Amino acid sequence: MASRMRLFAAGLSSRSSQRSSIIFHQTKPLRWASVSRATCREVSTHQKLSTSASTSTTSPTRRHYSERPNFDAPIQARVLPPIILLGLLLVSGTGYYFFATPTRPDTLNERFFAPYTITAREAISPTSFVITIVPHTHNPSHPYLLPSDSSGSAPARWRHPLWSVEFKQPEVQISRHYTPLPPLNGEDPADGTLRFYIRTVGDGEMSHYLARRGVGQDVHLRGPHVGFELTERLGDKSRVVFLAGGTGVVPGMQAAKAVLEANQNARVDLLWAVRSREEVQRAAPPPTSTWRFWQEKKSPSELGLEIQEPSPVARHLSDMKATYGDRLRIQVVVDKEGTKFQDKDIKNALIAAPGTPSSAVIPSTPGCRFHDQMMHIGATEFAALEAPGCLCPSSEDSVPGKNLLIISGPDGFIEHYAGQKLWLTGHQTQGPVGGVIGRLQRQEPQLAQDWLVLKM
Numbered sequence: 001m002a003s004r005m006r007l008f009a010a011g012l013s014s015r016s017s018q019r020s021s022i023i024f025h026q027t028k029p030l031r032w033a034s035v036s037r038a039t040c041r042e043v044s045t046h047q048k049l050s051t052s053a054s055t056s057t058t059s060p061t062r063r064h065y066s067e068r069p070n071f072d073a074p075i076q077a078r079v080l081p082p083i084i085l086l087g088l089l090l091v092s093g094t095g096y097y098f099f100a101t102p103t104r105p106d107t108l109n110e111r112f113f114a115p116y117t118i119t120a121r122e123a124i125s126p127t128s129f130v131i132t133i134v135p136h137t138h139n140p141s142h143p144y145l146l147p148s149d150s151s152g153s154a155p156a157r158w159r160h161p162l163w164s165v166e167f168k169q170p171e172v173q174i175s176r177h178y179t180p181l182p183p184l185n186g187e188d189p190a191d192g193t194l195r196f197y198i199r200t201v202g203d204g205e206m207s208h209y210l211a212r213r214g215v216g217q218d219v220h221l222r223g224p225h226v227g228f229e230l231t232e233r234l235g236d237k238s239r240v241v242f243l244a245g246g247t248g249v250v251p252g253m254q255a256a257k258a259v260l261e262a263n264q265n266a267r268v269d270l271l272w273a274v275r276s277r278e279e280v281q282r283a284a285p286p287p288t289s290t291w292r293f294w295q296e297k298k299s300p301s302e303l304g305l306e307i308q309e310p311s312p313v314a315r316h317l318s319d320m321k322a323t324y325g326d327r328l329r330i331q332v333v334v335d336k337e338g339t340k341f342q343d344k345d346i347k348n349a350l351i352a353a354p355g356t357p358s359s360a361v362i363p364s365t366p367g368c369r370f371h372d373q374m375m376h377i378g379a380t381e382f383a384a385l386e387a388p389g390c391l392c393p394s395s396e397d398s399v400p401g402k403n404l405l406i407i408s409g410p411d412g413f414i415e416h417y418a419g420q421k422l423w424l425t426g427h428q429t430q431g432p433v434g435g436v437i438g439r440l441q442r443q444e445p446q447l448a449q450d451w452l453v454l455k456m
């Protein structure tokens with residue numbers, strides 16, 4: 001996520017920029033390739049014509065036409081053959097265009113940008129907002145959805161635990177990733193509506209472009225791009241602690257939804273750090289008792305079902321609380337109010353709450369792509385669908401897995417809590433675990449055994 005925030009202008013400074021540049025390396029070179037191919041075709045056609053022209057000089061008939069045109073022939077006889085030829089060319093050209101040229105899909109797909117219209121825009125703070133978009137073209141089977149069952153009793157649902165799409169900025173030809181908010185209770189994702197929580201950064205091209213787009217205007221997106229495989233990593237374990245900074249809360253909500261729906265015993269702790277209270281609610285913070293004020297000031301506040309004047313994102317969070325109850329615990333800290341997540345808050349979240357089934361964690365097999373922390377140092381946050389799966393031994397009554405501690409947010413946030421990501425062979429990768437969590441792991445080595453750390 002943090003990676004996303006550095007950028008294109010900076011070239012290689014972010015992972016998103018990395019992916020962006022891949023995109024445009026794909027688009028531009030292809031475009032140029034097709035031009036050069038076309039040029040080559042013209043050249044070779046020209047060469048063929050000259051060759052055939054020179055060859056034709058050996059043909060008596062052609063030589064006859066070229067050397068001595070028949071001016072005695074009626075004018076129609078001289079004009080009609082080229083017209084017929086032109087007509088034939090037009091007909092075959094049109095036929096080729098319609099039947100041989102692959103048509104660009106105008107619904108969401110991984111290769112081409114598809115048009116959507118902004119139907120709602122809600123300002124949250126001077127630097128953040130939520131937009132809702134709908135596709136121009138109805139698609140009965142969105143690539144990110146599992147269809148509803150034939151009886152219609154189970155509605156369509158998201159196919160991937162974590163996923164994002166790219167938006168295009170057509171003025172400067174760049175694209176960036178954004179993560180859709182899970183649908184609210186009662187919303188049918190099959191209609192293709194998507195909602196995004198976006199923050200403008202510095203002089204960021206894409207985030208400012210999206211901030212300028214209003215209701216009724218179009219945006220273009222492609223995807224879905226699938227994030228980390230979560231359920232395979234979790235196996236039969238049931239705990240997820242998600243530490244999110246700012247818009248990094250959205251993948252946290254995606255993860256919570258996926259994990260809590262897949263396993264009735266699962267429990268998710270979402271720790272959300274924001275700059276100002278506006279990100280959560282318009283109302284003032286909940287009052288603290290005067291005599292403990294100095295003590296409580298530094299503690300996170302818990303987000304429940306009832307949030308006074310909630311922001312659009314907090315509305316989604318309380319909607320999730322209503323669905324998952326105590327299985328989802330949400331805590332918030334606010335920069336401007338002087339609260340932040342400290343070592344003890346993270347430790348508390350990692351200690352299983354009473355009632356949470358704690359199954360023994362079997363040490364992972366070295367080299368397992370899903371469960372060996374070392375294997376993540378060089379991994380990106382996107383799913384490697386074709387790579388081999390889990391290598392840990394499984395038995396009939398246990399599925400290999402580890403509890404997940406996930407950190408998502410701006411670069412500085414990730415670095416502080418989990419250590420820097422690394423640039424390896426042109427990709428931004430996880431890097432070793434450092435920061436606050438690295439320190440906690442050194443103090444309590446069991447944490448490193450029980451919890452897999454992922455950075456997004």
Ligand SMILES: Cc1cc2nc3c(=O)[nH]c(=O)nc-3n(C[C@H](O)[C@H](O)[C@H](O)COP(=O)(O)OP(=O)(O)OC[C@H]3O[C@@H](n4cnc5c(N)ncnc54)[C@H](O)[C@@H]3O)c2cc1C
Nearest residue numbers: 004005006007176177178179198199201202204205206207
């Ligand atoms: C998988 C994925 C999902 C993402 N999901 C979301 C999402 O849901 N919502 C969202 O808002 N973003 C999300 N991002 C980040 C997003 O892709 C962009 O990176 C971000 O919006 C900045 O793009 P930009 O073009 O506006 O800025 P850029 O043009 O990329 O950056 C412009 C300048 O701003 C500076 N800058 C970068 N970050 C900051 C910062 N935090 N503060 C100050 N200056 C900064 C850069 O150094 C650069 O000089 C996601 C990224 C990824 C990879």
